[in-house]
Amino acid sequence: MIRSHVLVCGGTGCTSSGSEAVITALESHIDKAGLANEIKVVKTGCFGLCALGPIMIVYPEGTFYSMVKVDDIPEIVEEHLLKGRIVTRLVYEETVQEDKITSLDETGFYKKQLRIALRNCGVIDPEDINEYIAYDGYQALGKALTEMTPESVIEEIKNSGLRGRGGAGFPTGVKWSFAASQPAGQKYVCCNADEGDPGAFMDRSVLEGDPHALIEAMAIAGYAIGSNQGFVYVRAEYPIAVHRLQIAVDQAREMGLLGKDIMGSGFDFDLELRLGAGAFVCGEETALLTSIEGNRGEPRPRPPFPAVKGLFGKPTILNNVETYANIPRIILLGADWFNKIGTERSKGTKVFALGGKINNTGLVEVPMGTTLREIIDEIGGGIPNGKKFKAAQTGGPSGGCIPASKMDVEIDYDNLIAIGSMMGSGGLIVMDEDSCMVDIAKFFLEFTVDESCGKCTPCRIGTKRLHEMLEKVTSGKGTMADLDKMEKLCYYIKENALCGLGQTAPNPVLSTLRYFRDEYEAHVRDKKCPSHVCKDLMNVVILEDKCTGCTACARVCPTNCISGAVKKTHVIDQDKCIKCGACIEKCRFSAIVKQ
């Protein structure tokens, strides 16, 4: 008889911090202690608190252990699982207050979150369909097939106000109705799981933690638009996600939740996986569909939109993973439940991937309308080492930077566009005072230059030229005229590029020019990088009054450019210095600084 469940995160984040070995050790120690019949070990998807992985929760107590190592396992098994004594030193410190252990939902990280798309991540075993069904899985499909017409399903999604979570924010119900209104015949339901924005990993988390939610939603979409075949386009760089999704598809088929005559309704639906080879442009819808067809992933002009002429020339809907993950909940609990969450024009929740200079790196799901300040200071736990917030980058290479002055703006699709950024897929990279905004813009441009497919000139050549101008600025050779020329080129690319990749590529440059023009000007006019990041515009120097002459820096310098006698002030030869910063790290007296 099972009396306890031990949930261990098997998402990519925790897997890279060693959760596989933890699970293996746990199972063998449980076995050794003779508890195999009493304790069940469950490998789940992502809990969201990736910074603290590997993560483990022990039920029925609900004890939340963080950063569990293989060496901790004997103690957890012996003390907690056998004797019921919680191993307090491993408990996530936020859940321990005045010696009392509180619920995880009360912690700063989870308190303000509302998990709809991530509802099952970290809660169920993604490789066991029964656990998904236990939490009302496939009930929404059942409800749609037995109680609703395809029209009423679309109406429900329209009324919910759900908008595409992949970036552009197009109303999902409207998209479905376009495809539904096409003449009957072969139609396709596709899922964009080609999550390519640097720093975004919410789709991976759903695929790894709750793959059946996607399958159920796609079947519902198939019923709504009159399609019996789905394709999930998932990137091959997500091996765990691909593996679990395939298991889920197989289990759903075996149970008859995919296949012929689902639940006796006469509706047939099946699903196949297609692996993407890692081109960023394949996240663009027309390029993605072209790639599924087996051709080189390149975009094509729209119209015709995929809803009219999509995959293999047939009417097709394409939605993002997170969008689909919301669908079963909306069908089951109703549009009116969903549209009460969020803001006037953006309903529901959004998942953000917190990264960069922030304490709680991980995944958070919050109602639309939450402010950046709440996400960063309260949920994210603020910025490490007492540094000051400078900007947050949203929307990856298509988005922009939000400065500190806009931290209290309620985040939704329209507000983000109004302040020069965009929702994008929800990557949120936090930058502190040590980040150079010109360098950030250059980083994203480098990415788009690499990923531009080359089909249209504005993107292929425009982004290249833009990157060269940024190079010029960061190396101190830029002129004020270059800044204006850059801005002009940005607008030119935006207006003329063929697809979303090119049209949004200049956003990082435009938004930093808008909010941090002073930094660009400092690079150009004063030949200085205010954050001391751009190597051509800064020097590493030894402060005379602080240097004790310990020689530690000279010994670590890879180019031997530091000279000085023992117990005498050292000097760096600026001509030979490569500004690697090794000496700064080594100095125990804070005597070496960037200037």
Added chain:
Amino acid sequence: MKSLAELQAIRDKARANMGIREDKTDGVRVVVGMATCGIAAGARPVLSTFVEEVAREKLQDVVVGQTGCIGICQYEPVVEVFEPDRPKTTYVKMTAEKAIKVVHQHLMNGQIVEEYTIGTSGK
């Protein structure tokens, strides 16, 4: 999958196995002392009997857990029952048979099994 009813049957069955993972803060908590002394005195069968019996009777609001030694080793196995609006009940020198009686009389009908409590034991 032939019908919605079939799906619901699977859900109900699967749900029963997931009860352990639900947050039941306002329900009844049965805690079995499982330190070395408790285990030596036979706490393990007591614990498993509680788990099995509570599941068999489908008592949704009852959580069965373990704890360490509370310091009265001569009375082990010790079982404590915490209820929202009642003082804690401490049962001592428990056995599997006694556990079954506690489940039925106390957890299901609200009557404390006086003869097993620490106050009565040894008198």
